[in-house]
Amino acid sequence: MNHSNSPIEARPILSVRGVTVQFGGIKALNGVTFDMQRGQVLGLIGPNGAGKTTLFNCLSRLYQPSDGDILLEGESILARKPAGIAKMGIGRTFQNVALFPTLSVRDNIRIGGHCRSRGDLVSDALRLPWVLREERELDRKIDEIVDDLDLGGVADREVAGLPFGTQKRVELGRALAAKPKVLLLDEPAGGLNHEEVYVLGDLICRIRDAYNLTVLLVEHHMGLVMKIADHVVALNFGSKLAEGTPAAVRSDPAVIKAYLGSEAA
Ligand SMILES: Nc1ncnc2c1ncn2[C@@H]1O[C@H](COP(=O)(O)OP(=O)(O)O)[C@@H](O)[C@H]1O
Ligand SMILES: [Mg+2]
Numbered sequence: 001m002n003h004s005n006s007p008i009e010a011r012p013i014l015s016v017r018g019v020t021v022q023f024g025g026i027k028a029l030n031g032v033t034f035d036m037q038r039g040q041v042l043g044l045i046g047p048n049g050a051g052k053t054t055l056f057n058c059l060s061r062l063y064q065p066s067d068g069d070i071l072l073e074g075e076s077i078l079a080r081k082p083a084g085i086a087k088m089g090i091g092r093t094f095q096n097v098a099l100f101p102t103l104s105v106r107d108n109i110r111i112g113g114h115c116r117s118r119g120d121l122v123s124d125a126l127r128l129p130w131v132l133r134e135e136r137e138l139d140r141k142i143d144e145i146v147d148d149l150d151l152g153g154v155a156d157r158e159v160a161g162l163p164f165g166t167q168k169r170v171e172l173g174r175a176l177a178a179k180p181k182v183l184l185l186d187e188p189a190g191g192l193n194h195e196e197v198y199v200l201g202d203l204i205c206r207i208r209d210a211y212n213l214t215v216l217l218v219e220h221h222m223g224l225v226m227k228i229a230d231h232v233v234a235l236n237f238g239s240k241l242a243e244g245t246p247a248a249v250r251s252d253p254a255v256i257k258a259y260l261g262s263e264a265a
Pocket of ligand 1: 023026027028046047048049050051052053054055
């Protein structure tokens with residue numbers, strides 16, 4: 001039996017269908033369409049102003065497209081409230097780290113897990129057995145994440161004093177605690193040095209495998225994308241310019257021209 005041909009396997013985990021976003025007179029996105037397959041690292045590239053962050057913000061329900069649809073496992077996410085997106089299985093990090101600076105690394109990660117808990121004020125106050133069980137499970141999960149992200153040495157330290165690269169790993173940990181199916185990363189390499197970018201690439205691949213993730217990696221710089229992406233979508237002026245393997249997209253004349261054009265500008 002050929003499992004790869006079964007309809008379940010063939011269905012993309014995420015479908016972006018003709019997504020259009022208009023800001024006044026500017027079409028930040030113009031009918032963008034692509035699919036993400038389960039387990040993929042999909043690199044979304046394009047010069048500054050191409051529409052990458054706008055698409056990212058549609059996927060995380062910060063922006064409402066004026067046209068088109070976004071389907072997660074066949075179900076539209078656009079009807080959901082932004083707060084419901086984590087429960088549906090979409091997790092994200094921020095381009096500029098957004099953590100609680102005076103809380104510990106562990107507590108910052110723990111906050112990510114709470115979108116998954118069933119607890120409410122009354123059940124929590126009564127310390128009902130299932131609340132305690134859930135808390136214990138969450139503790140175990142957080143220990144695992146702390147280990148996997150090499151945060152053991154700083155787990156009880158306040159986030160504020162930690163290096164930027166470490167804070168980025170804490171943010172990744174917080175996203176993982178919500179048990180996402182699809183993880184959205186907006187320019188995770190921004191502000192990191194060459195060595196840190198290399199380590200980050202390995203880490204993204206490792207957690208993709210360990211947590212059964214599908215990853216959307218938004219990057220302005222091509223290096224990291226070319227190293228770890230299975231599939232690349234290139235945007236320019238809000239439209240899809242090219243899509244395919246990293247090698248094919250990198251050598252696509254339209255993509256080269258767009259990047260050269262943006263550097264000359
Ligand atoms: N909130 C906004 N209001 C108005 N215009 C915006 C807004 N966000 C983005 N844009 C415009 O939309 C286009 C795409 O921007 P963006 O998605 O940030 O590109 P990228 O992330 O690829 O650099 C740009 O022309 C930008 O100026
Ligand atoms: Mg951007």
